[in-house]
Each structure stands twice: as C-alpha cells, then as structure tokens.
Amino acid sequence: QVQLVESGGGVVQPGRSLRLSCAASRLTFSSYGMHWVRQGPGKGLEWVTFISYDGFYKYYGNSVKGRFTISRDNSKNTLHLEMNNLTAEDTAVYYCAKDVGSYVPYGMDVWGQGTTVTVSS
Amino acid sequence: SYVLTQPPSVSVAPGQTATITCEGNNIGIKSVYWCQQKPGQAPVVVAYDDSDRPSGIPERVSGSNSGNTATLAISRVEAGDEADYYCQVWDTSSDHVVFGGGTKLTVL
Numbered sequence: 366q367v368q369l370v371e372s373g374g375g376v377v378q379p380g381r382s383l384r385l386s387c388a389a390s391r392l393t394f395s396s397y398g399m400h401w402v403r404q405g406p407g408k409g410l411e412w413v414t415f416i417s418y419d420g421f422y423k424y425y426g427n428s429v430k431g432r433f434t435i436s437r438d439n440s441k442n443t444l445h446l447e448m449n450n451l452t453a454e455d456t457a458v459y460y461c462a463k464d465v466g467s468y469v470p471y472g473m474d475v476w477g478q479g480t481t482v483t484v485s486s
Numbered sequence: 487s488y489v490l491t492q493p494p495s496v497s498v499a500p501g502q503t504a505t506i507t508c509e510g511n512n513i514g515i516k517s518v519y520w521c522q523q524k525p526g527q528a529p530v531v532v533a534y535d536d537s538d539r540p541s542g543i544p545e546r547v548s549g550s551n552s553g554n555t556a557t558l559a560i561s562r563v564e565a566g567d568e569a570d571y572y573c574q575v576w577d578t579s580s581d582h583v584v585f586g587g588g589t590k591l592t593v594l
Contacts (some may be wrong), residue, residue, distance in 0.1 A: 371584070400583065402529075403586075409570075409572065409585060409586075409587050409588040410521075410523075410529065410572050410574075410585045410588070411585065412574075412582065412583035412585060415583065423583065424581045424583075425514070426583075427487075427582075428581065460528060460529070462529075465534065469574055470571070470576045470583055471517055471519075471535075472517065472518075472519030472531075472534055472535075472574055472576070473519065473529075473531065473574070474519075474531050474534060474540065474573075475531075476521075476528045476529050476530065476531075477528065477530050479528055
C-alpha cells in the first residue's frame with residue numbers, strides 16, 4: 366500500500382516561514398508528479414502546487430505564488446513545501462498527494478493524512 | 487479562471503441512488519477525478535478519469551462526464567457513504583488544478 370506521511374506542521378507567527386515535508390514509501394516516487402493541497406478550517410479543498418516527476422515543471426495556485434516553493438528529493442523519496450511570509454489565511458491542514466501522471470497534472474490518486482499549519486501571533 | 491460548481495448538499499434515503507453533479511464549461515473534454523472525505527479524515531479517491539474506480543471502491547459507485555456536467559452516482563446508498571465529495575480537474579488554460587466546492591452527502 367502506497368504511503369505518504371507529512372510532517373513539519375505547527376504554530377508559526379505571521380510573516381514567518383515554515384517547511385513541510387512528505388515522505389513517500391511503497392511507490393516509485395521518482396516516476397510521479399506530486400501535489401500539495403490544503404484545507405482551511407471548515408472549508409473545501411484548495412490546490413496549492415504541483416511538481417513534475419523530475420522537478421522540472423512546477424505550478425502554483427494564485428494565493429501562494431511567489432511565497433511558496435515546492436521541491437523534491439527523489440534520492441530520499443521526499444517532497445517539500447517551503448512557505449514564506451505566512452498569513453492567517455494560510456492556516457490549514459496541508460496534504461501531499463500523488464498524481465497519476467508524471468509530467469503534467471491529471472489527478473490525485475493517493476493522499477497523505479495531512480499536517481496542520483496554524484499561523485497566529 | 488475555470489470554475490467547477492457542485493451542489494452544497496444532497497440528501498438520500500438508504501438504499502436509494504445519490505447523484506452528485508459537477509458543472510464546468512465543456513467539462514466533458516476534461517478528465518474528472520472525484521474524492522470522498524469523511525469528517526476528520528484525509529480525502530480518498532473514489533473515481534478517476536471520469537468513470538474508472540480505484541481498487542477497493544465498490545461497483546455501486548460510478549462516474550460519467552459529458553457536455554458541461556460530470557456526475558458521480560452512488561447506488562444502494564449506505565450510512566457509511568455519508569461524507570463530503572469533491573470533483574477535480576486540471577485546467578490547461580490556467581495551468582491550475584481546480585476543485586469543486588464540495589457536496590455534503592447526507593443519508594437520511
């Protein structure tokens with residue numbers, strides 16, 4: 366069974382930075398594109414960002430473009446999300462998710478359990 | 487930007503068929519994914535590429551997509567089907583993944 370485990374969440378002050386990680390197991394991580402998706406309290410799912418299997422292509426949602434950076438380390442089967450200049454609107458559960466494809470996004474077929482980020486002074 | 491519209495809520499009696507729609511401009515030419523999310527849990531994919539089912543998803547769950555509407559149908563609804571359901575597509579015009587607003591399925 367493919368497993369995705371997020372880590373790095375916590376409470377952070379507005380304007381500060383945080384780095385999330387997602388460890389993948391039981392899959393050929395380097396073959397698939399990966400996403401970050403978030404869900405604010407009581408809200409729906411919001412796509413954050415996608416990275417292609419080789420890290421060449423990256424796409425970002427409008428609300429995070431210029432502040433968040435997605436990256437991956439295929440040698441360690443790990444996905445990262447660097448989040449800068451955080452605001453209260455970034456408070457959410459952050460999920461990593463595997464895409465069915467490699468180079469461009471199609472859709473997510475496996476999701477992690479999520480890590481909670483709270484931006485508060 | 488591309489918009490997907492879902493009804494906020496759908497209610498159905500046990501044993502009946504629940505139909506959840508996802509409307510978008512020419513969505514029929516896109517590949518639609520559906521996920522189910524129960525309270526306090528992570529989403530789980532229940533349909534992909536419009537109508538395919540992942541392993542472990544029962545045959546009573548089916549998807550279709552044509553014109554401006556994609557549909558997720560759940561027949562012989564059970565109490566365990568109660569959850570939020572989201573549709574999702576990749577919009578090539580904006581290079582964005584788009585989610586619908588979600589539909590809360592209530593089993594009466």
